[in-house]
Amino acid sequence: MKSKKIVMNETEMPNRWYNLAADLPFELQPPLHPGTLQPIGPDDLSPLFPMELILQEVSRERFIPIPDEVMDILSLWRPTPLVRAEKFEKAIGTRCRIYFKNESVSPPGSHKPNTAVAQAYYNHREGIRTITTETGAGQWGSALSFACNFFGIDCKVFMVRVSYESKPYRKSMINLWGADITASPSNETESGRKILVQDPGSPGSLGIAISEAVELAAKDEKTKYSLGSVLNHVLLHQTVIGEEAIRQMRIAEDYPDVVIGCVGGGSNFAGLAFPFIREKLGGRDIKFVAAEPAACPTLTRGSFNYDFGDTARLTPLLPMFSLGHDFMPAKIHAGGLRYHGMSPLVSALVKNRMILPKAYDQETCFESALLFARSEGIIPAPESSHAIRATIDEALQADAKGQEKVILFNLSGHGHFDMSAYDAFLNSDLMSSELNENDLKRNLASLEELPTIA
């Protein structure tokens, strides 16, 4: 019998991260200072991040060793299984072979602790006492509170209000690992109060929650800020996913023609895809698909421009696809994909046509999630359901052309805290979520006054 799950031993865990920035066949533009609009240097970032993470952010080293202390914690759940989804293939009725990397097996339930543990470690080494952050769906806040707990660091989480209200047990989980959590926008910060004056019932957004977390960190020397996606060092820490998957595909004696991930800020997609992009640059023929929500179509309908990472314009300007920093996404259930911007690395790869972006309505994603849950048994996070939808599309397209492709997707997390979303779907209560053209144009107008990308 051929193995269904490729499970590696802890001793086979990759012990270095892969830095795609070292191999890119094009130049990356630098982030700009929000005041001077000049390229920023390491010192500009030091109020927010520990120096080791800043150095990783700008590093052009191809491989960066993973510290033993980080490996020790990652080994609580890593390596994660690579699974051949035969029952799902049958349910789709495809001749393609489908594999998924199961990142939902981490204690917080997603890929997010891969970077949370590394970030907490470097903050701890530099004597930081408190870390602030934002969370959308709650997966990132859970992951960072889990990680800070190991290093005795206080953690303060601003959770986007709409998710805070729909997922009360994410709050319990974050409290259980010892962190403090507040619904955003809140009255605890200047940025939050400003939004509440304009819109007391604001559902919040990742852009607003980032402003609140950054504001607190910037005020205190022993407090730093941590971001769960977007930045180069975050994507770097996620590459353990793809490094493991390359080894596991070798054990399975197979190789992907298509690699797929959902994208919010780009980190789980990059974690799986970047090591395979290295292989593509080395001559392999692989297609990469990034799946995003039609309600927040950053890559498919946004502008490639400089923009702020947050609503209150506190962060550096990043060269990225963006819908405008004021963009307020519809209240879709994939809270982790409600972000106006995108990682500069993923953005540049899309711009250079190395990644194909696709957008899906939430209804079609939930249908795909249901098919997956009823065939493979795992209830996916609403975010991950976008990757599942894209996988079905790729399989059906290959079938129509008479091709037998190997498709690999990232199951970025489970949906155990998303039952109200699944209830809404089962009760036919989901809103259609496509962004209309007028709203898009109005939001993109905020980019016109900002620097363009050379």
Ligand SMILES: Cc1ncc(COP(=O)(O)O)c(C=O)c1O
């Ligand atoms: C399960 C899950 N998948 C995907 C994402 C999207 O983030 P990223 O694009 O950084 O992987 C999130 C974000 O919260 C998430 O919780």
